[in-house]
Amino acid sequence: MESVEVESGSFEEPTNERARALLDAAEELLEELGMEALTARAVAERAGVAKGLVFYYFGSTHELFERVLERYYARHKASLAEAFAGEGDHRERLHRVVDEYLDFMEENVTYARIVQHQIASEGPHLPLVRRHLREVLELTREMLRGITPSRGPRSAEHFHVSLSAVVINYFTYGPVLLDDALEDRPLGERRAHVHWVVDSWLDGLERHR
Amino acid sequence: MESVEVESGSFEEPTNERARALLDAAEELLEELGMEALTARAVAERAGVAKGLVFYYFGSTHELFERVLERYYARHKASLAEAFAGEGDHRERLHRVVDEYLDFMEENVTYARIVQHQIASEGPHLPLVRRHLREVLELTREMLRGITPSRGPRSAEHFHVSLSAVVINYFTYGPVLLDDALEDRPLGERRAHVHWVVDSWLDGLERHR
DNA sequence: TTTCCATTTGACCACTCGGTCAACATCCTG
DNA sequence: CAGGATGTTGACCGAGTGGTCAAATGGAAA
Structure with a gap:
């Protein structure tokens, strides 16, 4: 399997544990440090995970951000x-x-x-x-x-x-x-x-x- | 002489020709391409001038931007x-x-x-x-x-x-x-x-x- | 002409970014 | 147990950034 599915329209929490951790980390960073702080490295570190996983699950930082927005x-x-x-x-x-x-x-x-x-x-x-x-x-x-x-x-x-x-x-x-x-x-x-x-x-x- | 004077409060157009060209170029870029496009290189190129002049006259891109704002x-x-x-x-x-x-x-x-x-x-x-x-x-x-x-x-x-x-x-x-x-x-x-x-x-x- | 200094240049540096990928780990299935 | 699928890592790359600076330029004064 790979990358979280994105059905346009409704939003679904990722079932995968890591993907969810990354999403949570991204949201936390956004709340605490603002939009400029939302880099792949920072999100991965916050989630206690390697940077590559951001791209494995979300494809790009752009997509990750859109997921946060949709949430x-x-x-x-x-x-x-x-x-x-x-x-x-x-x-x-x-x-x-x-x-x-x-x-x-x-x-x-x-x-x-x-x-x-x-x-x-x-x-x-x-x-x-x-x-x-x-x-x-x-x-x-x-x-x-x-x-x-x-x-x-x-x-x-x-x-x-x-x-x-x-x-x-x-x-x-x-x-x-x-x-x-x-x-x-x-x-x-x-x-x-x-x-x-x-x-x-x-x-x-x-x-x- | 060096760097444009900044008196807090009122705004004065730079007397220097190059400084003014840079300021104009910055404003044009802002209007046409948005804030992300406002880099030292882009401004200098737009003004038909070397990048170093941005720092010679304004000290930093931050200061340049503030001058545009003040205008x-x-x-x-x-x-x-x-x-x-x-x-x-x-x-x-x-x-x-x-x-x-x-x-x-x-x-x-x-x-x-x-x-x-x-x-x-x-x-x-x-x-x-x-x-x-x-x-x-x-x-x-x-x-x-x-x-x-x-x-x-x-x-x-x-x-x-x-x-x-x-x-x-x-x-x-x-x-x-x-x-x-x-x-x-x-x-x-x-x-x-x-x-x-x-x-x-x-x-x-x-x-x- | 010579000297001097403000002005101007662009190669260069350190840094951060998004993204890739070969290697490694883990786990599930046959 | 073997072996393939799935998940995970972090070194690495190219691009782009702000900023520095030694060197070149040019005009005015002596």
Whole structure:
């Protein structure tokens, strides 16, 4: 046997023990030292294994990185699915999605960083990022159906970009502007802010009808 | 004589012809090929000059990059200064700032990319980026004085992060989600969206008073 | 003309990277 | 036990990087 299978679409944890160790090591390095530290040598050393195994199981560092990305995405999608389930009018549902989105980001700041990094640098993983971002856009589109016009400046696409911007950028720009942005109290304050923002939009949309 | 002087704070175009050629070449490479392409060799070749001159005039590629960044920042500040000047109530002024901000981004998408890249990757130029971003925050803070509470979820800091997120992210995330995001018609639509968003916030703030 | 020094060059160095591969280890099966 | 398949190693390679520096250049002053 050789190399971990990659079925486009869903993500599956590697059954192989070593492959999994490498994947875990890669994710840890990403969390602790950032994207530049993710070299074949470093990952292998972290996993306590020879460098050659990275290529034996994943073929290239590119592929390894994509697997890590897909793992994050799987979690993100699971998180969103949870939020989209359940009842309530659209205002309630939207607030629930926002809460879930914020919860996820609080526990996966690195994910936000990676995505923003790839997008900003038009990195080699942009195609993968694009595919997943479009999936998420589709979910938002569905949720906002009937609330927003189907085209124009108040379309779902624009609100999707704006909402995800307001959520994500706090976790990347926040720590640059504020010293304690990622501590409990400021995070709670931000959460209140985002909910307020969403309400102001919904109010505006209703009034505009 | 040697190496271009760097006074922290303001930016001055290098008087020396070669230094300026290198700086221009660096900026062009950044625009055309992205950040990874910015190597000492590439810049020198582009400027039609030997590699050694990069280090003769700038000391290191790091310094060269910072000079390019500072040049962008100088333009950004000039653009903002223009927007902040002039009269009108706060709603008018805010809309004028938004327009200026969007104008600037339309013509400096690369700038948005660089900043977001540095922030997302906690790159080596983060200290410089931080210094300038905080300056801009200070301007926003001043403009919103009296409109927003001084603390809490509706403070100027939160609106600053949200507004800049809504503006900037369209230029980075937009092209990933939409195929024609940076063409004239979609850009105009986005502009209308941002103005609508600002109005919804101002309405919300007034109603909440 | 001679001298001097800022300027300019590009070969060179040390280093790190991704990736290859022959050799070796381990294990399962006939 | 024998032997082939599977898994594992790390020395090695080529490419590309930032940075150094002795040597060449050239213009201005004496």
